[in-house]
Amino acid sequence: MERINNVIKNISGIDQAIVKNTQVRLDNLTKPLGSLGRLEELAKQICGISGKANPLLTNKVIFTLAADHGVTDEGVSAYPKEVTAQMVSNFIAGGAGINVLAKHVGARVVVVDIGVAAELKPGPMLRVRKIGYGTKNMAKGPAMSRGEAIKAIQGGIDLFEEEFKRGIDIVGTGEMGIGNTTAASAITASFCDKPVEEITGKGAGLDEPGLKNKIEVIKKSLLVNKPDPADAIDVLSKVGGFEIAGLTGIILAAASHKIPVVIDGFISGAAALVAFKIEPKVKDYMIAAHKSQERGHKIILEHIGLRPLLDLDLRLGEGTGGALGIGLADAAIKILTQMATFKSANVSEKNI
């Protein structure tokens, strides 16, 4: 926990003086005031986060953390549990959605086994940082111990720190884990004071009876474990997942290094919610890439106070929406740094 506390200590507010100066610069570019809307907001936020007037977004990194969930024993997912490990192989081979979209925006993908229930071989394309072979079935008891949750957060911090040495200017969160919308829903229910029915969606593709069962399983998990919303790590350990905990660590570590974090969908949102509950200041470092079709995601975003950039009915996860968000962040910084000013281009300014 000391490691985590040290990271939290290093999270400060973003640089408001630079935000202000960036606004002045944006207003001098050859366009009507504010006419690039949220791209301008994004440019200001990234400048404020980095503390730099002209941040470079050269190194774009998406962390895709994979783990299994014991709660799949309760039939909460439309896909068999084996798919988690199979998809990790797909990430390594470059055939998944995240590979395609990360390449599209010029980001590198760091694939991590943080708790897959299979023996995976580490290699140049895969870090193996297993906390366990999947979590326990949270419908019967805590998904993991408090010690495991802390270890998983620290694992995320370590992953970020290692990768930071190679260069990170902006980071995206991603995940893979059959059953993890169930964990994300339970986390959201714990913190956001909304009925489980309003939070829970069909995940990767449940039918109506499947959804009903999923809701019952989440209710049971909350009843059995009684997670304490005043203690974020209690919630995370009792009804969370290893990949969610790892992403929480990555988000906290990114903020401590003044790196903007692009949050993907619902599961990443649950990790962001845990990070926010641990240290609310982390919010200013977050960019919500999109609003997922999973209904609980909107509740998370509103709870933290984030406005998503995109609304494309995505619900794949892996970091795919985050990749598109990174592309927009890139566009925003290019606007700031590459456009001509009224003066340099000899364009007349507003006259009324």
Place this chain on the structure above:
Amino acid sequence: MERINNVIKNISGIDQAIVKNTQVRLDNLTKPLGSLGRLEELAKQICGISGKANPLLTNKVIFTLAADHGVTDEGVSAYPKEVTAQMVSNFIAGGAGINVLAKHVGARVVVVDIGVAAELKPGPMLRVRKIGYGTKNMAKGPAMSRGEAIKAIQGGIDLFEEEFKRGIDIVGTGEMGIGNTTAASAITASFCDKPVEEITGKGAGLDEPGLKNKIEVIKKSLLVNKPDPADAIDVLSKVGGFEIAGLTGIILAAASHKIPVVIDGFISGAAALVAFKIEPKVKDYMIAAHKSQERGHKIILEHIGLRPLLDLDLRLGEGTGGALGIGLADAAIKILTQMATFKSANVSEKNI
């Protein structure tokens, strides 16, 4: 008009068999069914438009048409009229928003003077296809003659055909013209049966009295000209603009060549509306890039029946939102053509 009629004759429905096959292929990719939401819709639409199972989006072209508006005499814009020509110079020099965002998505920008009220020199970066030195003041009479409107549409068709020889796989619409939100509002009011107050926005940055005046000027223009909504070219000539007419031609020509057209904001939307009124089949070839902050844009999109991809509070025009839309179209086609299938990646399929 014969030229235009020939183009219209070549606009057919999109290929529904290919749309269906594309759906089957998307469903075989390693992701839950439909989980890439609107990217999947976009991939299907582009396949259907092109008639190709694997369309390439190598040549991305944004047409940015510039023209002046006589109605600026009525004080309808926050910027002086000279800015139109100055911004054309900025486009040529590469310092405008559209240059930055087009480069970001790998598109080339074709800058066209179709009616700027200044002598501009053609060059490798600028086509000069002037229909006139700005339109006439529509508050006092028709903005242009019917002949000029037809000539401007044909000008757009010619521009598309020329550029098509160099290669176009997807096209974006863009424009620049001080005063052109006034023309776009008048066009929208003519076709969409909504009060001028609901359609008219602050354009590049009017204050409240300026907006009030703009509304009065639009009302007067409609009263003086009585554009006939059953005759799209009547509306276009009386309260339109040269750049809007040129874009109408580009949109029709693109559809006739089975090329997807990404519509930018409010002014481009007005051109799309005119094209739609001339030939409703053109709708299926349109991709609405974003919802502009100019309030009339939403009315246009709903009238045609288009759902915008992005909602980023943009209101710059030039084709900037279109550029971002082209980036998403590119992502969509990469998803379709680069992702692994369940079979090729040995990933198990849905079991319930």
